[in-house]
Amino acid sequence: xxxxxxxxxxxxxxxxxxxxxxxxxxxxxxxxxxxxxxxxxxxxxxxxxxxxxxxxxxxxxxxxxxxxxxxxxxxxxxxxxxxxxxxxxxxxxxxxxxxxxxxxxxxxxxxxxxxxxxxxxxxxxxxxxxxxxxxxxxxxxxxxxxxxxxxxxxxxxxxxxxxxxxxxxxxxxxxxxxxxxxxxxxxxxxxxxxxxxxxxxxxxxxxxxxxxxxxxxxxxxxxxxxxxxxxxxxxxxxxxxxxxxxxxxxxxxxxxxxxxxxxxxxxxxxxxxxxxxxxxxxxxxxxxxxxxxxxxxxxxxxxxxxxxxxxxxxxxxxxxxxxxxxxxxxxxxxxxxxxxxxxxxxxxxxxxxxxxxxxxxxxxxxxxxxxxxxxxxxxxxxxxxxxxxxxxxxxxxxxxxxxxxxxxxxxxxxxxxxxxxxxxxxxxxxxxxxxxxxxxxxxxxxxxxxxxxxxxxxxxxxxxxxxxxxxxxxxxxxxxxxxxxxxxxxxxxxxxxxxxxxxxxxxxxxxxxxxxxxxxxxxxxxxxxxxxxxxxxxxxxxxxxxxxxxxxxxxxxxxxxxxxxxxxxxxxxxxxxxxxxxxxxxxxxxxxxxxxxxxxxxxxxxxxxxxxxxxxxxxxxxxxxxxxxxxxxxxxxxxxxxxxxxxxxxxxxxxxxxxxxxxxxxxxxxxxxxxxxxxxxxxxxxxxxxxxxxxxxxxxxxxxxxxxxxxxxxxxxxxxxxxxxxxxxxxxxxxxxxxxx
Amino acid sequence: xxxxxxxxxxxxxxxxxxxxxxxxxxxxxxxxxxxxxxxxxxxxxxxxxxxxxxxxxxxxxxxxxxxxxxxxxxxxxxxxxxxxxxxxxxxxxxxxxxxxxxxxxxxxxxxxxxxxxxxxxxxxxxxxxxxxxxxxxxxxxxxxxxxxxxxxxxxxxxxxxxxx
Numbered sequence: 001x002x003x004x005x006x007x008x009x010x011x012x013x014x015x016x017x018x019x020x021x022x023x024x025x026x027x028x029x030x031x032x033x034x035x036x037x038x039x040x041x042x043x044x045x046x047x048x049x050x051x052x053x054x055x056x057x058x059x060x061x062x063x064x065x066x067x068x069x070x071x072x073x074x075x076x077x078x079x080x081x082x083x084x085x086x087x088x089x090x091x092x093x094x095x096x097x098x099x100x101x102x103x104x105x106x107x108x109x110x111x112x113x114x115x116x117x118x119x120x121x122x123x124x125x126x127x128x129x130x131x132x133x134x135x136x137x138x139x140x141x142x143x144x145x146x147x148x149x150x151x152x153x154x155x156x157x158x159x160x161x162x163x164x165x166x167x168x169x170x171x172x173x174x175x176x177x178x179x180x181x182x183x184x185x186x187x188x189x190x191x192x193x194x195x196x197x198x199x200x201x202x203x204x205x206x207x208x209x210x211x212x213x214x215x216x217x218x219x220x221x222x223x224x225x226x227x228x229x230x231x232x233x234x235x236x237x238x239x240x241x242x243x244x245x246x247x248x249x250x251x252x253x254x255x256x257x258x259x260x261x262x263x264x265x266x267x268x269x270x271x272x273x274x275x276x277x278x279x280x281x282x283x284x285x286x287x288x289x290x291x292x293x294x295x296x297x298x299x300x301x302x303x304x305x306x307x308x309x310x311x312x313x314x315x316x317x318x319x320x321x322x323x324x325x326x327x328x329x330x331x332x333x334x335x336x337x338x339x340x341x342x343x344x345x346x347x348x349x350x351x352x353x354x355x356x357x358x359x360x361x362x363x364x365x366x367x368x369x370x371x372x373x374x375x376x377x378x379x380x381x382x383x384x385x386x387x388x389x390x391x392x393x394x395x396x397x398x399x400x401x402x403x404x405x406x407x408x409x410x411x412x413x414x415x416x417x418x419x420x421x422x423x424x425x426x427x428x429x430x431x432x433x434x435x436x437x438x439x440x441x442x443x444x445x446x447x448x449x450x451x452x453x454x455x456x457x458x459x460x461x462x463x464x465x466x467x468x469x470x471x472x473x474x475x476x477x478x479x480x481x482x483x484x485x486x487x488x489x490x491x492x493x494x495x496x497x498x499x500x501x502x503x504x505x506x507x508x509x510x511x512x513x514x515x516x517x518x519x520x521x522x523x524x525x526x527x528x529x530x531x532x533x534x535x536x537x538x539x540x541x542x543x544x545x546x547x548x549x550x551x552x553x554x555x556x557x558x559x560x561x562x563x564x565x566x567x568x569x570x571x572x573x574x575x576x577x578x579x580x581x582x583x584x585x586x587x588x589x590x591x592x593x594x595x596x597x598x599x600x601x602x603x604x605x606x607x608x609x610x611x612x613x614x615x616x617x618x619x620x621x622x623x624x625x626x627x628x629x630x631x632x633x634x635x636x637x638x639x640x641x642x643x644x645x646x647x648x649x650x651x652x653x654x655x656x657x658x659x660x661x662x663x664x665x666x667x668x669x670x671x672x673x674x675x676x677x678x679x680x681x682x683x684x685x686x687x688x689x690x691x692x693x694x695x696x697x698x699x700x701x702x703x704x705x706x707x708x709x710x711x712x713x714x715x716x717x718x719x720x721x722x723x724x725x726x727x728x729x730x731x732x733x734x735x736x737x738x739x740x741x
Numbered sequence: 742x743x744x745x746x747x748x749x750x751x752x753x754x755x756x757x758x759x760x761x762x763x764x765x766x767x768x769x770x771x772x773x774x775x776x777x778x779x780x781x782x783x784x785x786x787x788x789x790x791x792x793x794x795x796x797x798x799x800x801x802x803x804x805x806x807x808x809x810x811x812x813x814x815x816x817x818x819x820x821x822x823x824x825x826x827x828x829x830x831x832x833x834x835x836x837x838x839x840x841x842x843x844x845x846x847x848x849x850x851x852x853x854x855x856x857x858x859x860x861x862x863x864x865x866x867x868x869x870x871x872x873x874x875x876x877x878x879x880x881x882x883x884x885x886x887x888x889x890x891x892x893x894x895x896x897x898x899x900x901x902x903x904x905x
Contacts, residue, residue, distance in 0.1 A: 372798060610782065656784035695800040697783075697793070700831045704785060710793055710800045718781040718795050 012053040014357070016102045019046040020095075021421045027092050028424060035083045043091075044073040047098070048258060059105040065114050066101070068121050069094045074258075081124060090120045096425055184270050186244035186253060188215065191265035192236040207240060209256045215244040239265070246270065360451065363411055370401075370408045371693035375712055377401045378690060382715055405691070413448040416494045416503070419457050420445050423465055423492060430469040437476055437487035438469055444494035449501050453593055456573055457503065460566040464505040464589045465490065467563060472507035472587050482584070484508070500575075500617075506588040512581035514538045521547060539579040543567040566591075576725070602692045602711070604719060605670065605683040607652050611719040613692050613711055614681070618672040618724040622686065630664045640669055640680045647671060649680040655706060655727060674728040681727070694721060751847050756871070756887055757824060757837040759807045759815065764837075765844075765869065765887040772796075772825040772832060774840055777817060794834055796825060806835040809895065810864065828892045844871050851889065866891035 026043035051066035072091065075081040083091075100112035188210065192203045207217065221239035225231070244253060250268060257266050377398055381389055388394070420442055431438045473479075473488035480486055491506040514535060521527045521541045533541075541547060543563045566589075567577050575593035602613035623629075623642070630640045630649055638649040649669060662684060669680040692711035697704055708723035754765035773796075780792030780803040789808035793800050803823060807815045815821065815838055823834040851867040865888050872884040 375798070695798075697800065700800060700833060701790075701793070701802045704783060706784060710781070712795050712798060712800070716795055718793050718800060720781065720783065720793075 009057050011357070012057055013102070013106055015053060016050050016105075019050045020099050020102060021418070022046040023095055023098075024421060024424065027088065027095055030083055030088050031085075031092065037077070040073065040077045040083070044070065044077050044258075047073055050098070050102070054105060057105070059101075061111055061114070062098075062101040062105045065094075065098060065118065068118055069098055072121050072124050075125065087124055090117075090124050092428065093117055094121055096428065099425065184246040186215075186246060186248065186250070187218070187267075187269050187271050188242040188244055188253060189239065189265060189267040189269075190242070190257070191221075191239040193264040194235045203236065203238070203240070206256055207242070210242055210244065210253070213244060213248050213252055213256070215242040217241070218243050243271075358411075363408070363451075367408050367412065370405050373401055374405055374691060374693060378713070379715065402691070409450075410448075412451045414451050414454050415445060416447045416449050416454060416501070417445040419454045419461055420492060420494070422458070423461070426462065426465055427469060427490065430466065434469060434473075435475065436469065436473050438473060439487050439489045441489060441491045442493070443491070447494040447496055447501060449494075449593070453501070453573060456569060457591060457593065460569045460577075460591060461503070461505070463563060463566045464591075465492070468505050468507040468509070468587070468589070472509035472511075474510050478510075482510075501591075501593045503591040503593065504588055506586060508586040511583040511585055511587055512539055512542065512579070513583070514581075517541055536579075539581055542579065543577060600692050600694050600708075600711075600721065601689075602721065603670070603689050604687040604713070605668075606685045606687060607656070607683055609684070611687065611713065611717070612652070612683075613719050613721040614670060614672070614683075615708065615721070615724060616689065618674060620671045620673050620678065622668050622670045623680075625664055625667070625669050627665055630669070638664075640671075642671065642680075645678075647678045647680045649682060650727065651682045652722070652727070653682070672724050672728070674725050676725075676728045679728045681722075692719070692721070751845075753843055753845050754869075754887070754889065755824070755843055756841040756885075758839045758841060759810070759837055760812055762812070763841065763885050763887050764806075765889045766824070766826060766892060767889075768843060770826045770828065770892055772827055775823045775825060775834070777821040777823060777836065780834075791836060794823070796832065796834070799832060801825065801832045801834050803834040803836060806837055826892060828895070846871065854888075864891055864894045865889065866894070 023043045023046040026039050026046070029039050030043070047066055047070050051063055051070055054062040054066060069091070072081065072087075072094075076083050076087065076091075081087060094117045097112055097114045097117040100109060101114065103109035104111050190203070190206070192206075207215075211217075218241045221241070222237065224237040224239070226237070253268050254266075257264070381394060381398070384394065423442070424440055427438050427440050430436075468490050469488075473490070474482065474484075476486045479488065489508050491504070493502075493504045493506070495502050518527075518533065518538050518541070521538075521544065522529050522531075524547060526541060526544045526547060527533065543566065547564065570577050570591050570593065573593055575591055578590040578592065579587065580590070581587040600613070601616040603616050603619055605612050605614055623640070625640060630638050632638050638651075639646040640649045649664075664682060667682045667684055668686060669682055670686075671678055671680050692713075694709045695711060696709045697707060706723055706726050708721040708726075710718050710720050713719050753768035755768055755771050756763055756765045758764070775796075778794060780794040782792040783790060783802075789805045791803040791805050794803050795801075805814055806824075807813060815836055818838070820839045822837060822840055824837055824840065825832060825834045846869050851869050854863055854865040854867055867889045869887050869889060870884045871887055
């Protein structure tokens, strides 16, 4: 039981995370000036869902806070509070507290102090809430509730199912059998707007929810239903009038309409006297003949063809009959706009952006299997005779396999937004802690990256942002003194270049103080006092283990682990960190990451009769050098003349210590591009071009410098994958490391 | 064929020869025995790493066990084979001269290995005497001494990390 509950709770937390992301995006959009109803409703829905789940799992604090937050959002949504920048700011800080509450609920953090945020929300409610019932209702019923609940709910929350008390009592569920019993009942008039249907505001569900509370349908006004020719299946034409027992709190009623678009007609009025047949009952024009089986839905198309014969009384009776039938057969799929049996069903689904949660390990397994499939496909191709290979079936199979592979890969690809989403919050906190004004600019958040990469760049990204905010940006006074804008800017961007993803954190702060960095590195014994370093090398020292220039250890960064962690994490992913700094203008940290961790488009080449895979992303062109095209510039360095451009040539066989006495004219030179520029790699021949599944060497061995892994070729033999960056870096004179270093 | 009395044995070992020595490893670590197949050589690794091989989609290193243990490198012959073993989750293939038998031993029979080599912690976890079957008609009165290998102590990857 408790295991099951844990599992469900885990799902809830996952949803919380998603909800928070949605809410944050919405709030950020609002901050940027988008205060459209949709955006506000999106935030509202997210917070509302969190509240609902939290209530079910007995997270009283979270529920209480979310409820208050929701109240404000509700008012904003209803247009009763104007989302001024001030209000949005309160909402943003409330969002932060809400996130903290979620962490608390997960047991990851102590209970946040939400008093200030609650007070701010309360103030917003009090100041802007107009005298309308909604404004009064919100504080009336729920507001006093959360406060005591915070302390008191701990006990009730421990009941078997972990439910917290919600505003209505279970007694309400006993009431509905006697709809007319109580004296001052409610009359609810509900006319869903067009937007309501478009937003999955399925009226049937709402009416059922109302019925659960004890409501009964008094009448349905179908007078707005147009002739068939004019009938828009996506529009709503019915108006329901329901009565509700008086002992149901108004808030519960309005809660039912939470997700209904704001322009729907929703009127909740209290009747002093029972009024069984309310106003809109009589119907002037359209008629429903007393046809057999008044099922509602199929009947509508008859309307335009039926002569207007019946009296109003008859019609009223018939409508009531229809209503009764509707109520009696709640499974009828189309209570309101009749015809759209087809469009109604997909509508809500697509609105909810159909998703399915899949365990990542299942995706990984699928990916592995597809990898094997690709290999088997190649084996098959290799085994067949050339004539058979040309037949339609095989290319078709290859194409399908590739498509499956692409799709499986795309399943794992996620927009990098997921990793970026926590940055705004972090910067708000940092801004408070450091007293600096920080503006964030984000670009390229839709860049899709493998899920595994996204998961692993979170920490490095955090450190980079903290570093930029703490060390990179100057204080406001310093900035003004330097003639800069008082607010510092951090630009966060992601872009895809070939098979690599570039994630940049750029600040317009003071830049790296190279003198100080160098002095510090000498002091810490990272470099020797007489070391001669280029600017780039000094910048790289920031990433050295144990390096920190912060004068005092701040809460934010400066423990001397941050940038070190960044570099090691990124390198573990097969990426690198680059630092570019201009004194007085700012610093840019770039994480260069592989797009995927599993499959590679490769060129199969031969070196000393052994096969290797060259990642195709790096390959620019291949040339067969003519005599004299490759020239020695020193006993152990060569260049190739590429149309007047001299490109250094590297003999891969030398790098790997393979025997090779083949003259360069009998070889091919593959020009590859890397971060360090172009290099020509001498290879014997090129065998093939194919996608290969990367098998890491460290799974059973350990990483070998110069190799990106291994792969299994079509004949079952192994080819090693060349790591171009490492190979080229070994030619780079700044890092004269041997391969075996 | 053999008249092993299984009553006393509480663990099974696989015995194999490297040169003139007989070695044994815990049966539980054995994944499979394969024919020798030339592995794909790796650059910049110690010479005892013969390369990598494809074991049903897994890329595993093939180790010249004799060289790793400091003996003369094995000379390939018809009965050369690869013992594929699992060393704390990592798989590796050992080139051995011949795989002999699977025998049951009792832990109490195992004698500690004398501390002779000092360069690295001993990879020989113990010695055990087993009675060998008579293959070629000659009878073995004293049985054979088997050197039990401590696979963990081979620290294949650690060793490689340092070498790399």
